[in-house]
Each structure stands twice: as C-alpha cells, then as structure tokens.
Amino acid sequence: MKSIAIFGSTGSIGINTLAVIKLHPSRYRVETLVAHSQIDVLWAQIAEFSPRKVGVADPQSAAVLRARIKSEISDKTRHPEVVDDPVALAALAADHAVDCVVAAIVGVAGLASTWAAVRAGKQVLLANKESLVAAGQLMMSAAIASGAMILPIDSEHNAIFQCLPTGIPAPQAVQKLILTASGGPFRTLPLDQFDGITPQDACRHPNWVMGRKISVDSATMMNKGLEVIEAAWLFAMPPTRIDVVVHPESVIHSMVQFVDGSVLAQLGRPDMRTPIAHALAWPERIDSGVAPLDLCAVTGLHFEAPDLQRFPCLRLAFDAIEQGGIAPLVINAANEIAVAAFLDHRLRFKQIPHVIEATLDAALAGTGTVAPESIEEVLVKDAWARQRAQSILVGIAAQTLTKVPTMEHRA
Numbered sequence: 341m342k343s344i345a346i347f348g349s350t351g352s353i354g355i356n357t358l359a360v361i362k363l364h365p366s367r368y369r370v371e372t373l374v375a376h377s378q379i380d381v382l383w384a385q386i387a388e389f390s391p392r393k394v395g396v397a398d399p400q401s402a403a404v405l406r407a408r409i410k411s412e413i414s415d416k417t418r419h420p421e422v423v424d425d426p427v428a429l430a431a432l433a434a435d436h437a438v439d440c441v442v443a444a445i446v447g448v449a450g451l452a453s454t455w456a457a458v459r460a461g462k463q464v465l466l467a468n469k470e471s472l473v474a475a476g477q478l479m480m481s482a483a484i485a486s487g488a489m490i491l492p493i494d495s496e497h498n499a500i501f502q503c504l505p506t507g508i509p510a511p512q513a514v515q516k517l518i519l520t521a522s523g524g525p526f527r528t529l530p531l532d533q534f535d536g537i538t539p540q541d542a543c544r545h546p547n548w549v550m551g552r553k554i555s556v557d558s559a560t561m562m563n564k565g566l567e568v569i570e571a572a573w574l575f576a577m578p579p580t581r582i583d584v585v586v587h588p589e590s591v592i593h594s595m596v597q598f599v600d601g602s603v604l605a606q607l608g609r610p611d612m613r614t615p616i617a618h619a620l621a622w623p624e625r626i627d628s629g630v631a632p633l634d635l636c637a638v639t640g641l642h643f644e645a646p647d648l649q650r651f652p653c654l655r656l657a658f659d660a661i662e663q664g665g666i667a668p669l670v671i672n673a674a675n676e677i678a679v680a681a682f683l684d685h686r687l688r689f690k691q692i693p694h695v696i697e698a699t700l701d702a703a704l705a706g707t708g709t710v711a712p713e714s715i716e717e718v719l720v721k722d723a724w725a726r727q728r729a730q731s732i733l734v735g736i737a738a739q740t741l742t743k744v745p746t747m748e749h750r751a
C-alpha cells in the first residue's frame with residue numbers, strides 16, 4: 341500500500357487526487373493532508389480519509405481545526421496531529437511514513453515542501469510548477485542526488501512523459517517537445533474588449549476547471565510560459581527545442597516530435613484525474629474515473645501559432661528563458677503578485693504584463709543573470725521580486741483613473 345501526502349489537498353488538484361485515491365482504497369493510504377485555510381473542506385477530507393497528520397499553513401485556521409477535532413472526535417487515538425509551524429509543515433513531506441508526495445500547493449508557497457520531498461528522495465507527483473520555475477536547477481540536482489522520482493501531473497508534461505519511451509528523452513532521438521495550449525477564454529476576444537475583462541471572465545476557462553490563479557495564468561498564457569520552463573527542467577531539454585502550439589479543443593495534451601519525423605501525442609478528455617491517476621500508478625495503469633474519450637464526437641483538431649501581441653505574458657516568459665539567471669524566478673514572483681491584485685480588483689487584466697515587465701527590467705538592471713546557488717537565495721530573490729512588483733503595481737494602479745471593472749460595473 342502506497343502512503344500519500346497531499347500538499348494543497350483542498351485545491352482543485354488536491355480534490356481530484358483524493359477522488360482518484362477513493363477509487364482504490366486497497367492501493368493508497370492518505371497519511372498527510374496540507375492546506376492553507378479552507379477548514380471546512382479539510383474537515384470533510386479528514387473525516388473521510390483519516391490522515392495521521394494534517395498541516396494548516398494559516399495559524400488561526402489551525403487553531404480552529406484543533407478545537408474542532410477536540411470537540412467532535414471523542415476517541416483521542418483518532419486525533420490527527422495538526423502542524424502549523426512553517427518548518428515542521430514542510431518537513432511533513434520528508435516524513436519516513438510517506439512514500440509519495442503530491443505537490444499541489446499553488447505558487448512559490450509550495451517550494452519548501454516540494455524541496456523537502458525531493459531532498460528526502462520521495463516519489464514526487466508535481467503539479468506545483470512554480471517550484472521548478474523558481475528553482476529548477478537546484479530541484480533537479482537534488483533529485484539526482486537523493487534518488488527522488490519526479491512524476492509530472494501537469495497535463496502537458498504528463499502527456500510528454502507518456503510519449504517518451506522511458507520517460508526521459510534520448511537527446512539524439514527527440515527533435516522537439518510540443519506543448520499544446522488551449523489559448524484560454526480570450527483567444528478570439530476583440531483586443532478593444534480586453535479593458536473590461538473581470539476576474540470572473542478570466543476564471544471561466546473554456547475547457548478546464550482549475551484554481552483561480554492558474555485560470556488567470558491560462559487566460560494571459562503566462563501558464564504556457566511557466567510550462568516551457570517546467571518542461572526544460574523536467575526533460576533536460578533546451579528551451580529552443582520546446583514549441584508551443586495553440587490547440588483550442590484540448591484533446592491532445594502535448595506531443596513529442598522524433599528525428600525520424602514521427603510525432604507521438606497523448607489524447608484524452610480535459611480532466612486532471614487522468615494525469616493524476618497515471619502518475620499515482622506509474623508504471624502501472626489504474627481507473628481514473630474519467631469517461632473514455634469519444635473520438636467520433638471530436639469535431640476537429642485545430643492548431644495555430646500563439647499570438648504574442650495578444651498574449652504579452654508569453655513573450656515575457658520567452659524573454660526570461662533567454663535571459664536565464666533569476667529572470668524566470670522574477671517573472672514568476674511578479675506574476676503571482678499581479679494576478680493576486682487582478683483577482684482582488686486592484687489591477688486591470690491588461691496591466692498584468694506591465695507589472696511583470698517592469699519587475700523583470702529592474703532585476704536585469706541588477707544581478708539578474710546570475711543563477712541562485714541555494715534555496716535560501718531563491719527565497720531571498722523571490723521576496724525581492726515580490727516587493728518590487730508590489731511597488732510597481734501600486735504605481736501603475738494609481739495612474740489608472742477609472743476603477744478596475746467588476747461584474748457590477750459591466751452589468
């Protein structure tokens with residue numbers, strides 16, 4: 341029986357992971373659940389899966405959970421241990437009782453636990469792409485040193501992993517990795533309507549149901565930029581050999597082009613339970629609960645090049661890849677700040693790339709091209725970029741005289 345720790349259990353990936361685990365009670369045991377503050381969702385998960393340890397990053401929420409456990413579970417032997425200290429919380433990923441860590445916290449908030457899991461040599465099911473964007477070099481070197489196996493959950497990377505005969509590309513056999521992108525909700529929206537985009541519009545993805553941050557990243561296509569960086573590290577592939585192609589139907593989740601002209605693709609419904617089940621069971625296969633793909637119902641498969649005018653965040657990600665050093669880490673941090681402000685109605689959708697670009701320029705004017713040599717340095721640089729993005733954001737928002745649009749304004 342595989343013992344699982346889920347970091348980010350109350351989020352979209354966490355909930356989908358538990359849905360797959362529930363189908364296979366004799367294969368998987370939930371040892372640990374970690375969340376930030378959604379205590380009601382976490383409580384229901386504790387009641388159903390009886391983890392021995394629970395991490396709650398928000399200390400007030402942890403106190404609420406402890407009180408609830410005390411008052412509602414009379415049998416003390418069934419009380420899970422509740423951890424909220426940040427160091428102890430990340431260390432749950434290295435716990436000897438855990439075989440497999442699902443890294444599904446959103447943003448760089450997931451870096452410490454992913455790092456702990458990798459260093460402890462765990463099997464790491466990686467959804468938290470921001471960890472690799474911020475600290476790819478360190479993370480992959482640590483995985484080699486510890487023997488950790490990183491299995492991608494991100495659908496594109498999982499698709500590529502499935503298309504590669506051994507999960508690792510033989511450099512002489514593979515010509516290109518081809519990441520597909522849906523193009524998000526604004527692929528065809530007239531550019532003069534971008535001013536009125538609300539968080540609700542941006543989170544309404546045409547094909548996938550996801551958390552709010554990654555939904556906005558998909559709408560700006562920053563998500564695809566982050567995924568190019570993620571793929572470069574995961575598959576040790578130079579970014580120049582990673583292409584992005586817009587495929588609005590989201591039937592093909594990514595492809596590998598080989599030197600002999602063959603292109604292998606992985607197809608499926610746009611449902612994260614498929615890559616999650618693949619990674620959980622690898623190298624075996626298990627039922628994911630996802631209905632089979634009905635090929636006769638697929639009306640067409642279309643492909644187009646991404647429009648970098650429409651999606652400046654993708655262009656910025658390509659710039660950051662080219663710059664190297666701390667540039668990927670900086671665009672990731674600035675993006676997290678800008679997206680949070682947009683979701684909070686403090687910044688317009690169209691201003692997200694402005695914040696990222698100005699933060700990247702500031703970093704490159706300093707020591708931006710030098711890569712961080714330790715996780716501590718990554719965290720220091722990440723904090724610097726966040727602070728810088730925050731002050732740039734305040735300046736940009738102050739220049740905007742009209743209020744940031746809300747649903748009410750549009751109505």
Ligand code: NDP
Nearest residue numbers: 348350351352353376377378397445446449467468550551
């Ligand atoms: P959600 O916003 O739905 O969930 C985020 C999870 O992280 C929640 O459980 C949340 O807890 C927890 N969390 C947030 N901040 C902290 C913190 N400081 N400490 C501990 N836990 C925290 O995100 P998604 O599930 O959509 O995405 C998670 C990751 O997976 C992201 O990196 C995303 O890019 C990646 N991914 C997601 C896909 C998807 O389909 N959703 C597809 C591919 C990749 P709480 O609920 O208590 O706030």
Ligand code: MG
Nearest residue numbers: 494495496567
């Ligand atoms: Mg993806």
